[in-house]
Amino acid sequence: MENLLEVKNLTTYFKLENKTIHAVDDVSFNIKKGEIVALIGESGSGKSVTAKSIMRIVPIPPGKIVNGKVIFEKEDLLQKKNKELRHIRGKDISMIYQEPMTSLNPMLKVGYQIKEVLKIHTNIKGSDAKEKAIELLRKVDIPEPEKRYNSYPYELSGGMRQRVMIAMALICNPKLLIADEPTTALDVTIQAEILELIKNLKSELNMSVLFITHDLGVVTNIADRIMVMYSGKIREISYTNELYKNPLHPYTVSLMKCIPRLNDPAKELYTIKGNVPDLEIKEKGCAFYPRCNRRMDKCIDNNPKLVEYKKGHFVRCWHYEEDSNDE
Numbered sequence: 023m024e025n026l027l028e029v030k031n032l033t034t035y036f037k038l039e040n041k042t043i044h045a046v047d048d049v050s051f052n053i054k055k056g057e058i059v060a061l062i063g064e065s066g067s068g069k070s071v072t073a074k075s076i077m078r079i080v081p082i083p084p085g086k087i088v089n090g091k092v093i094f095e096k097e098d099l100l101q102k103k104n105k106e107l108r109h110i111r112g113k114d115i116s117m118i119y120q121e122p123m124t125s126l127n128p129m130l131k132v133g134y135q136i137k138e139v140l141k142i143h144t145n146i147k148g149s150d151a152k153e154k155a156i157e158l159l160r161k162v163d164i165p166e167p168e169k170r171y172n173s174y175p176y177e178l179s180g181g182m183r184q185r186v187m188i189a190m191a192l193i194c195n196p197k198l199l200i201a202d203e204p205t206t207a208l209d210v211t212i213q214a215e216i217l218e219l220i221k222n223l224k225s226e227l228n229m230s231v232l233f234i235t236h237d238l239g240v241v242t243n244i245a246d247r248i249m250v251m252y253s254g255k256i257r258e259i260s261y262t263n264e265l266y267k268n269p270l271h272p273y274t275v276s277l278m279k280c281i282p283r284l285n286d287p288a289k290e291l292y293t294i295k296g297n298v299p300d301l302e303i304k305e306k307g308c309a310f311y312p313r314c315n316r317r318m319d320k321c322i323d324n325n326p327k328l329v330e331y332k333k334g335h336f337v338r339c340w341h342y343e344e345d346s347n348d349e
């Protein structure tokens with residue numbers, strides 16, 4: 023299957039007055055056409071900055087994309103002019119965020135806001151635009167879409183508002199949808215419904231999806247592949263089933279232990295000890311070293327490479343580097 027997106031050596035820093043934050047550090051991955059890839063990691067690991075770098079919406083300054091390529095349909099987005107990029111954003115690549123209330127205007131009716139987006143990206147106008155907006159609300163399974171068209175955002179539940187955001191993101195049938203923690207603010211049942219919706223829309227529209235979350239439990243049923251990020255670097259990439267059966271990186275293993283088990287509610291929830299490292303310090307050895315239960319002396323000063331341990335299963339950890347046949 024062909025790659026829709028290829029991210030190569032992406033590196034984004036924030037240069038603050040007296041320090042540099044290495045938010046995204048030499049990140050490489052690809053997303054195939056029609057594939058859902060999840061990007062997971064604790065808060066502060068660099069997931070949103072990765073997404074914003076792809077869209078080139080990192081605030082500059084203090085941010086700076088210092089290296090890398092973002093090849094979308096064979097063209098490097100990092101080399102494009104702002105004007106060309108505006109055509110791609112919202113049309114070929116759409117993004118949805120964690121809290122829809124911050125993206126929707128509370129003063130304007132939902133239908134009006136959808137029509138505004140239609141006006142920017144299509145030439146659908148007047149009563150056709152109204153019809154199209156209602157059709158979009160129906161597509162994201164909003165009950166009584168004709169009525170909801172005239173609702174204000176505050177009249178809708180969190181789940182419904184997120185559906186409206188998804189409807190707006192789908193206006194131009196994007197080839198890539200970047201969903202940055204779209205379900206984090208929602209309760210568990212609604213989360214499951216939104217995930218199901220994204221999965222169904224993906225099949226219907228043949229989009230690719232980059233799904234960002236800090237919760238590994240959320241992505242089991244939706245992702246084809248999972249990428250685990252820690253402290254600005256990708257630590258492991260694999261197919262979802264393989265990752266669940268055979269997690270390699272000690273960090274991934276710890277994240278797995280944090281997933282609550284429905285069949286064992288009495289079991290105390292596991293948390294990974296220690297804190298996410300300081301991104302001010304450029305990684306010399308493995309950044310997970312202080313929290314790792316399998317650490318070795320060589321991990322202190324030497325940074326392992328991301329190697330293909332098994333076909334399609336990549337890991338960045340000294341325990342696997344010597345056994346692999348990569349590089």
Ligand SMILES: Nc1ncnc2c1ncn2[C@@H]1O[C@H](COP(=O)(O)OP(=O)(O)OP(=O)(O)O)[C@@H](O)[C@H]1O
Pocket residue numbers: 036043045063064065066067068069070071072081084085236301
């Ligand atoms: N505008 C900014 N200015 C300075 N530093 C920033 C800025 N945006 C992000 N950072 C820093 O970049 C690092 C990565 O942040 P990012 O938002 O990508 O984390 P995340 O993995 O998305 O976390 P979360 O799960 O909390 O959303 C953090 O240390 C953060 O403080």
Ligand SMILES: [Mg+2]
Pocket residue numbers: 069070071202
């Ligand atoms: Mg984030």
